Amino acid sequence: MDNGASSYRRFLEGDKNALIDIIEDYRKGLVMFLSSITGDFCLAEEIAEETLLKLYVDKPKFSGKSSFRSWLYSIGRNTAIDHLRKASKFEKVPVDDFYDLADKEDIERNYIKNEEKKHLLRALEKLNDDYRQILYLIYFENFSNTETAKIMGKSERQIRNLLYRSKESLRNILEKEGFRYEGI
Structure with a gap:
């Protein structure tokens, strides 16, 4: 078992500090991965936070069929795809366009x-x-x-x-x- 899986198991057992370990170990890599999907670093940071929040709130089951890292990244990928799908329904207007409004x-x-x-x-x-x-x-x-x-x-x-x-x-x-x- 890798460190992420054991940290996640400890978190599920009630150790809140274990989630901090997961965030410290995986956040940067997750943001970089999500940035390749979104093409926007700031948006990737938001989605990474949302992904880690899902761990905290939803506590999804980790089956151990893959590495903890690939499991976490797949949750992040799905979160990013959902976000992009919802955002595509709205017209994007750059913030700079509002200065002249x-x-x-x-x-x-x-x-x-x-x-x-x-x-x-x-x-x-x-x-x-x-x-x-x-x-x-x-x-x-x-x-x-x-x-x-x-x-x-x-x-x-x-x-x-x-x-x-x-x-x-x-x-x-x-x-x-x-x-x-x-x-x-």
Whole structure:
């Protein structure tokens, strides 16, 4: 029997120091082996810790059919494969990409814009049906005046007039509420 098997047996019998011996004897080699699987030294260290934690928590049975070292490495290999399989389900984004996130997205500006949209939608609810429909079709659905005319069953001239009146009506509602929205 090699030292790892006897240390593991002592651990199973209640000697907590025996696990420390196993960690000291096998951790570095296990990390190097797992690094060859993961291609990432830091991840290999995490998986090695997880493997050794399995010994402590799960206390798997060592049958002695192989050396303790090959048995431990096979547990590590299986743990690494499980980890890589789970990680492959998620898109990997390098941490460095998050440093520019605040620059790309101004959180305060987005919050204000969302509040303005909510205010605009409340004002739209106060308009009559034709005004609300034409503004929705043209500005939210990006239909042309011709397409909007077909949808609403009106001529293009009626649509232009209706669009002008609906924008004026919306602007008046917003100004009465002390709000000015860009693009109206």
